[in-house]
Structures are given as structure tokens and as C-alpha cells.
Amino acid sequence: FTAYDVINALKSTRIDKLVDHRDIILPQLAAVGIEAKIIKEETGWNVIWGPVYAKDLPAFIKGGFQKTEEMREVKFSFMQRMEMAIAWAFPISIIVALTAFLLKSSILPLIALAWTTPILTLAIFPLYSRWLTRGVVGFIVTTLIPWSILSLGLIICYISVERITLIELFKFIMISLAFILTLSIDLAGITPTYRSAMFERLKVIINNSKCSGCGICIDVCPRGCFELNKERDIVNIKEQEKCIQCGACIIQCPQDALSFKRLNGEVIPPEVIRRYRLNFTGKHTIRI
Structure with missing residues (x-):
């Protein structure tokens, strides 16, 4: 589903009349296809990215909507x-x-x-x-x-x-x-834990001049590829090889600080990723 499905659900149910807050928890893995920014702009509701697995929701809520590393990472049990x-x-x-x-x-x-x-x-x-x-x-x-x-x-x-x-x-x-x-x-x-070895290899890059250190990319990454550099207040990519090219970090970054880069040096900007609603786990390739 997309951001507009969430928007339609929020408006049609008039849930804003029933609760006194404007926070909605969405599954973390939905970050590939849902833009939290659009939901915020259209409805005023703030998206909180919940854990990967629903079984962790009680602990997530009890912990003040804070996810542990275990809650963030997708597994292949x-x-x-x-x-x-x-x-x-x-x-x-x-x-x-x-x-x-x-x-x-x-x-x-x-x-x-x-x-x-x-x-x-x-x-x-x-x-x-x-x-x-x-x-x-x-x-x-x-x-x-x-x-x-x-x-x-x-x-x-x-x-x-x-x-x-x-x-x-x-x-x-x-x-x-x-x-x-x-x-x-x-x-x-x-598999949910590895990128395809047969298709185009893309690299996530960070524009440090745009990065605000908000940590949303850390929150939505299912493989724990990012870490917060507290000294510089920016995000670093700590394990590029673990990236499965899902694109969630790029789609959700409010500063457009993240992009995909091809091996030939060509950069795929975030607006292209969002426009085509594609992830790049190896199932799709595009030409700009």
C-alpha cells in the first residue's frame, strides 16, 4: 500500500475525532513504499516506524516507541x-x-x-x-x-x-x-537478508552537507547499515555490504541527503526512487 492508502484510511475513519494525538505506527518494512512526509503534509499525522515484526509491538510501545537493534533488523529464521x-x-x-x-x-x-x-x-x-x-x-x-x-x-x-x-x-x-x-x-x-547477486550493484551515498542527523534512515533500515556520528551530528554508513538496496532510507530522508550510486558513477537521485516507487534489491533496474 502507499501513503495515499494510509491518508484515505485516516480521513474516511475520522479517527482524529476519537484520539487526542496525531501519531500513527506503521510497519517498518512499509517504509519502502510509503512516504511519511506526504502523510504529514496531507493529514498532519506523524508517522512512527514500528518494529519489523508485529510481535515486538507491545515492547516497542511500552519502551516509549523506541526500537532496539533487534526490533529494527529483518531476519531469516x-x-x-x-x-x-x-x-x-x-x-x-x-x-x-x-x-x-x-x-x-x-x-x-x-x-x-x-x-x-x-x-x-x-x-x-x-x-x-x-x-x-x-x-x-x-x-x-x-x-x-x-x-x-x-x-x-x-x-x-x-x-x-x-x-x-x-x-x-x-x-x-x-x-x-x-x-x-x-x-x-x-x-x-x-531472501530478505541479502541483495541479489545477479543484478545491478548500487551503493548508497550520503551528502553530508544535507544530512541533519535526524536518524530516520537508521530507523527504517532493515539491515542496520547506518550509525549516528554524534560528534558531527550526521549519519555514517557503517556496513555498506549489508545493504539490500531496498531504498527505504532514501525514500524517507526528509533532507534528500541519500542517493543510489551506480558502479559507473551515475547517481540516481531520491526523486527518481520515489517517482517510480521502486526498490533496488535486484528485481528492477532503471535508466534515467
Whole structure:
């Protein structure tokens, strides 16, 4: 939803007649698409960016609307990874089942492999996640680690189950490699904690002459990339590599002190980001 959806909700419900304040809490991750400045100008309501996860709202409110680092940062928990694994496994298993049926091949082992591969790949995600954005080397590492573990499991099955032949073992290992290669094409890009390794790399830059040190960028960044320089009363980028290029900091900066910069030196100004309502996690590229 956009700022105008929030504005319409505020006006249509006439909530200003029911409360004696003008503060509205919005989910932090909505900062990518909602401009707090527009809401303030149109309605007089002040946007407070709440925590990433709704479960932290009681503590956030009790703490005087102050977020801890834990509340700010997006995570990729085991349960979230399993949800994604199921989302991958279901369509893959259908395709595998249809293919096996047409080829008159054994269906159940292939379906089991179709489910095991994404579940294992995402279950051990923390083991190889640091390599996700390291180009070809990262792609090889993130492919080999889950494939090696899965191959080891298949070899153990071969040793323990006498009915599996060497040819079948080799076939399953190659099929598992195909599955993992498919998953690894842009595994970073489908996670909430890493930018895509396949698309344009952008760098967030700060115009120190414009920065007022308000800290809004710190408040909306889901990866903790910024820190406040109290001596100079400006914000610094402490961990550029953690940036997932969501653009929330640029969209929300009231001083227009932040921009994206391409590797060729071209700067994408904040008005362009806002105009197209795009984030740059790797899913989109634009030309000015």
C-alpha cells in the first residue's frame, strides 16, 4: 500500500475525532513504499516506524516507541526458511511427478528428492549465507555445500538399502545437483537478508552537507547499515555490504541527503526512487 492508502484510511475513519494525538505506527518494512512526509503534509499525522515484526509491538510501545537493534533488523529464521522451502518443493515435486509419469520412471524417490533438496538447502542456509553475494565463487560454494551433504545422504542410503544400484545412485545425485543449481540461481535475491547477486550493484551515498542527523534512515533500515556520528551530528554508513538496496532510507530522508550510486558513477537521485516507487534489491533496474 502507499501513503495515499494510509491518508484515505485516516480521513474516511475520522479517527482524529476519537484520539487526542496525531501519531500513527506503521510497519517498518512499509517504509519502502510509503512516504511519511506526504502523510504529514496531507493529514498532519506523524508517522512512527514500528518494529519489523508485529510481535515486538507491545515492547516497542511500552519502551516509549523506541526500537532496539533487534526490533529494527529483518531476519531469516528457520521457520521462514522452511516456509520458503515448501513453496519451492511443491511446484518442483509436481513437475517431477509429471515428468516421471511420462517417462514411466519411479515417482516416489524423485518426489522425496524434490522435497529434500530445498528443505536441506534452506535448513543449512547459515552455513553458506556469507558467500551468497560473492559472484561466481559464491555461486559455486553455495551450490557445493548443500549438494555435498545431500550426496552424502544418498550414498548412505545406497549403502544401507541394497535395492539401490550404482546407476540409480548416480542418477539421483545428478538430479539433486540440477535441483540445487535451480535453487541457487538467485538464492540471495529471494531472501530478505541479502541483495541479489545477479543484478545491478548500487551503493548508497550520503551528502553530508544535507544530512541533519535526524536518524530516520537508521530507523527504517532493515539491515542496520547506518550509525549516528554524534560528534558531527550526521549519519555514517557503517556496513555498506549489508545493504539490500531496498531504498527505504532514501525514500524517507526528509533532507534528500541519500542517493543510489551506480558502479559507473551515475547517481540516481531520491526523486527518481520515489517517482517510480521502486526498490533496488535486484528485481528492477532503471535508466534515467
